[in-house]
Amino acid sequence: GQNIDQPTEMTATEGAIVQINCTYQTSGFNGLFWYQQHAGEAPTFLSYNVLDGLEEKGRFSSFLSRSKGYSYLLLKELQMKDSASYLCAVRDSDYKLSFGAGTTVTVRA
């Protein structure tokens, strides 16, 4: 099984940077995903890391360290529309996803 931890809530100001950390303990590892979920909506895919290092996609970047069981999602130049929950998910050796409880990010003007 998987144990995935991420902070429950974070607040930041419009235009700022926020870093959401995710730590995991896994019996098998086959990639780490970040999803964004606005209130009342479906999760939508943001990023995928399977090798150590940083993946950058516009204002969003995701980092992975497999040896430390650690990832972070970096959101730059925050906009009001970035207010959402961010879900960290780890794929195990059976190719099944286990999700963290999610981090709710509130962007304030």
Added chain:
Amino acid sequence: IAGITQAPTSQILAAGRRMTLRCTQDMRHNAMYWYRQDLGLGLRLIHYSNTAGTTGKGEVPDGYSVSRANTDDFPLTLASAVPSQTSVYFCASSDGASGGADTQYFGPGTRLTVL
């Protein structure tokens, strides 16, 4: 292209009743999944199907059953609903190819309340 659709959008159900949640995808994905999402617990896998004709149990399968008669449809049935099954249910699909991201794409969800 609709992607993944779910029906109904929401439902209030009396305990003990039978209920089937529908999920249809038009992306010709091989793999499909059912999750429930509860406050503070995140998404938990109920059942999955790697390809048409096969199904498997996830983390929380008790009280639920699934079938996969064809590629597009993956219904979830609650044989006798109980209040603890009150949740938001998400269906997802992926192409099922090993290696690579095999990203899962989610439907809009069904909000189910069991009284």
